[in-house]
Amino acid sequence: MSSGELAQTAQEADSPPAGSVRLDHVTHQYGRGGGAFTAVGPVDLTVPAGEFLVLVGASGCGKSTLLRLIAGFERPTHGSVRVSGAEPRPGTAAGVVFQTPRLFPWRTVRGNIDLALRYAGVDRAQRLERRAELLARVGLEGTEKRRVWEISGGQQQRVAIARALAADNPLLLLDEPFAALDALTRERLQEDVRRVTERSGRTAVFVTHSAEEAVFLGSRIVVLTRSPGTVALDLPITLPRGDVDAEELRGSREFAELRAQVSHAVKVAAAV
Structure with a gap:
């Protein structure tokens, strides 16, 4: 193998996988000067390709702001956002x-x-x-x-x-997509999204304020503090994924314990 081919192979090996997300010391503000409002930050977060990350927290903690930054709809005031190793572009990043x-x-x-x-x-x-x-x-x-x-x-x-x-796109971003739906439809769509992302292998970042929804969907949950949102809890979820019985999963002791842990963390983070 030539030196050029070796360099290309090394570069490809070092390239972030498609669908991966990285936030380095991200802070985002609205407004300028004395009237500036800091919505989130500083936040450092790495989302590996294929992960289902759920951002959860009380209303106004900056969940949707982080999602817009990842989508490329907005640029951070400070820090950097990278999707698949590049600066996200609206309409193409996810x-x-x-x-x-x-x-x-x-x-x-x-x-x-x-x-x-x-x-x-x-x-x-x-x-x-x-x-x-x-x-x-x-x-x-x-x-x-x-x-x-x-x-x-x-x-x-x-x-x-x-x-x-x-x-x-190897990345799917969802901003409280089931918030306006009735409970039964919401549960069915949760099951659909869980199944679709598992089978497609896409990375997903999902925003919600529901601890139950977060535990059911996520392979990892990040709880944000009240504004400006920072990471209060970064919790891997070890519940089985793939073809599982949704009702059995929701009724399990492990699910109830994780839901209680996340719910408590959200309440504590909102009071900080």
Whole structure:
């Protein structure tokens, strides 16, 4: 092997994996001068590729701000954010799912997903197969021709998730996507997201204020203090993943203990 090939191999070995996230001493402020408000920071955080990280904390602790920084929608006031080793660019760094679906109401389910596939650069000839695959992944087979206003809120959020998965981004960001849904629909979508990310191998960063949701979804949980948000607890979750019975998992002693631990940590962090 030539010296050039050796250098290239070494560089590739040192390159951060696709989907990995790194925040180095990140602080973010809104406003300037005496009226500046520090929303988060300083935060140091590394998210390995394939991890499901949940950011949890009381309202206003900066969870959504961190998510916007990772998505590239905003740049930190101080410090650096890297996704797959590079500065994140909006629309390319990650697939993003918001609290509300933000679909185009004049388009059908098919139209919303096809638009995302087009922006993702998928050839027209491949869109039919790719769309069918996405709809099957989120459990929406047979809804292609229905308008957005003809499907339920839970189904709309499924379309939003499918749209976020349309691009081949190794990172998925979700900002309290189930907050407005009823309890039963919320649980079902939690199970769907858990399964989809496990099977796709994508890295996920999920924002919530619910300790139960955090424990069910996350392979790791980070609890933030009240504003300015800093890391109060960084907790790996050792519950089984993959094909598990959701009800059995939620009813287990280990789940209850972790939920209580996270809930307590959130209350303490909010009072700091």
